[in-house]
Amino acid sequence: MTTTVRQAVLDLLRETGMTTVFGNPGSTEMPFLDRFPADFRYVLGLQEACVVGMADGFARATGRAAFVNLHSAAGVGHALGNVFTAWRNQAPLVITAGQQQRALLPNHPFLGAVEAASFPKPYVKFSIEPARAEDVPAAIAQAWQVAMQRPWGPTFVSVPADDWGAPCQPVIPRRVAPAMAPDPALLAEAAAALAGARNPVLVAGPEVDQEGAGPALVALAERLGAPVLTSPFAARIAFPEDHPLFAGFLPAAPQAVSDRLMRHDLVLVVGAPVFTFHVGGEAAIFRSAIPIWHFTTDAEAACAAPAGTSVLGALGLALPALTAALPAAPIGARRPLPAPRPRPAPPEPADPIPAEYLLHRLHHAMPAEAVLVEEAPSHRPAMQAQMPRVRWGSFFTMASGGLGYSLPGAVGIALAQPGTPVVCLIGDGSMMYAPQALWTAVQQGLNLTVIVINNGGYGAMRSFGQVLQVRDVPGIDLSGLDFVSLARGMGCPGVQVTRAADLDAALAEACAAPGPRLVEVVVDAAVPTLYHKS
Structure with missing residues (x-):
């Protein structure tokens, strides 16, 4: 033996x-x-x-x-x-x-x-x-x-x-059940609280997609007739962004989160921490009487939550059980549906190319079945506005805030789903953390399109200069980087676009071509706003 x-x-x-x-x-x-x-x-x-x-x-x-x-x-x-x-x-x-x-x-x-x-x-x-x-x-x-x-x-x-x-000795095969059912008594208590709420709101996070619980969350939201927000810094799609109940994205700023959620009389957080913040401030909701219910698989996140009641358990088990525990009458019929979420007007072309225009045109160039992998933090609000994710499993980014993940991550996703086109949307600063991943994409013949947003520096740092009211910070501007030559040096075809008139053709060709392709788009270096008050 x-x-x-x-x-x-x-x-x-x-x-x-x-x-x-x-x-x-x-x-x-x-x-x-x-x-x-x-x-x-x-x-x-x-x-x-x-x-x-x-x-x-x-x-x-x-x-x-x-x-x-x-x-x-x-x-x-x-x-x-x-x-x-x-x-x-x-x-x-x-x-x-x-x-x-x-x-x-x-x-x-x-x-x-x-x-x-x-x-x-x-x-x-x-x-x-x-x-x-x-x-x-x-x-x-x-x-x-x-x-x-x-x-x-x-x-x-x-x-x-x-x-x-x-x-x-050989390893003896064995199994350990991966899923844990939620506490039935807490489920019943949560269902009663939801049934009695006049104006609840749902906050959905990346565990929903990770657990395959998306359809169950949609069914719950529709049963409640409640709006759904995506949690701060969600690293996957949390709710279909074309759904009538989708209400937008929470920023990682305490006051803005609090202002948005205190319009409601109950908050149900599903598959996300309560909450991930990036800047300081006061979150008055934690000191309010507004009940917060928290469904998650993550015991550490549950224990760290500053307020509310956490229910631990697999979302694929918890959400259907919660929906089934609600009263038989359609709760949502008692309240009007939320007003449709306003959509931004299509951006206008200009030179230099506005980042919003690039993202708008990329959304139309991408195949419907494509997976989007993002690491362009300063452009994330514009991406959320211009590139709605509507299909489960169609979006990935990093949850850590550490650069250097998304290009190799996109390579891994393309390896896992060889029949699916993958688009990596990445900033110029982020691109320089792990450009070697392009070589692996070439060697593996992956269906990967890399879009480098070149705004000549660390855009997120420029934005934080505004948030923190600091000036003249060194090390933010980047110059002399040639991403097309970098890609070609590893066997990946690439093209640079500097004019809006050339953008559609370059994106269409890159998204349709077999194998990896890189498109570097030089965009307006205007400083985007990361955090609005509400």
């Missing part, structure tokens, strides 16, 4: 469906990669942060854990920014990293990681360097189980290089 650690791990990866390995190999990983099996796929990233971002996108798009193999010590350090993002994205990852041979570790060897399991903490759900070689397969099995428990997240196993050939 004995086998080797390597064979036991390969068998485990087959059993769990993790036969795509995202990696950047080094000497301490070579014993695992020796005679790489033909039924596995190795996806090479040229830097470890790219590797983790690609695995994150792959995991979020498939709903299954992705397997990552990093280089030891400094390689893990390179990856940590996107490990943090995976933690905030609730992306299920099993991250392994090489370690020097066990016999060398007491003498601080080259590539040896001191306290390797502590390196990625606290932004992994589980982290271990097994005490014995024969414990490695069971540790990776446990890491997979933990990664797939709600809320999903990354896990980490450090594996000394000489462990892979050691004898061990």
Whole structure:
């Protein structure tokens, strides 16, 4: 019954469906990669942060854990920014990293990681360097189980290089139920509160799409006849943005959130924290008598909520049960539907190109089935206005605020959904954090269109200069970057657009062409407003 650690791990990866390995190999990983099996796929990233971002996108798009193999010590350090993002994205990852041979570790060897399991903490759900070689397969099995428990997240196993050939027992297959049902008594209490509310509002977050609970949320909102807002910094679509009940996006500003929600007599938050803020201020709603009900899979977010009652449980179980617990009479019939959300007028073309015009034309150029992956923080309000997301699974961004995620994330999503066009909308500053991901897109022949919004600097920092009333901050302006040449240097065709008259043709060609394409659009450097009062 004995086998080797390597064979036991390969068998485990087959059993769990993790036969795509995202990696950047080094000497301490070579014993695992020796005679790489033909039924596995190795996806090479040229830097470890790219590797983790690609695995994150792959995991979020498939709903299954992705397997990552990093280089030891400094390689893990390179990856940590996107490990943090995976933690905030609730992306299920099993991250392994090489370690020097066990016999060398007491003498601080080259590539040896001191306290390797502590390196990625606290932004992994589980982290271990097994005490014995024969414990490695069971540790990776446990890491997979933990990664797939709600809320999903990354896990980490450090594996000394000489462990892979050691004898061990095979991993015994087992199952752990991933979903938890909500408390029936709290469900009944929440249903009674909703039934008695005259003017409730729903705030939906990224867990709704992640849990596949979108149709259940729509059914609940329609039963209540209540408006639905998207939570601040939602990293996925939270509600169809063409639905009559969709009321817009909450900003990450306490006073604006409070002002918007205090128009209502009950707030139901579904699949999001209560609330994610980016600037300081007072949120009077937390001191008001307005009840807040909070449905989530995330116990940490529930415990951190400053007000309200949190109900823990899988949204796919909780939302239908909540709807069923409401009175039989159609509650929404007692209140008028909210007024239609005003839509912005189509932007006018101009030179230099307004960012709003670019986003408006990109929305029309994208195939209806395309997935949008965004990392252009200063242009997010304009994107939300001009590019409504109406289909579940059609939008991804990072929940962490850390740049360097969305281009490799888009590569991972395109790998997960090879028949689906993917569009990555990215700022010029963001693009420079992980441009190496373009090379992987080319090597894999992915259907990926990259739109670089070039406003000559860190637009979000310019906006925050206005918010914080600071001036003359250094390091904000960027010049001399040639994104077309950068893309071509990695085998990706690219074109630069500087005139509105040339925009439609460039976007249409890029979205229709097979394989990866890059379009750099030089836009007006006007400073956008990130946070309105309400």
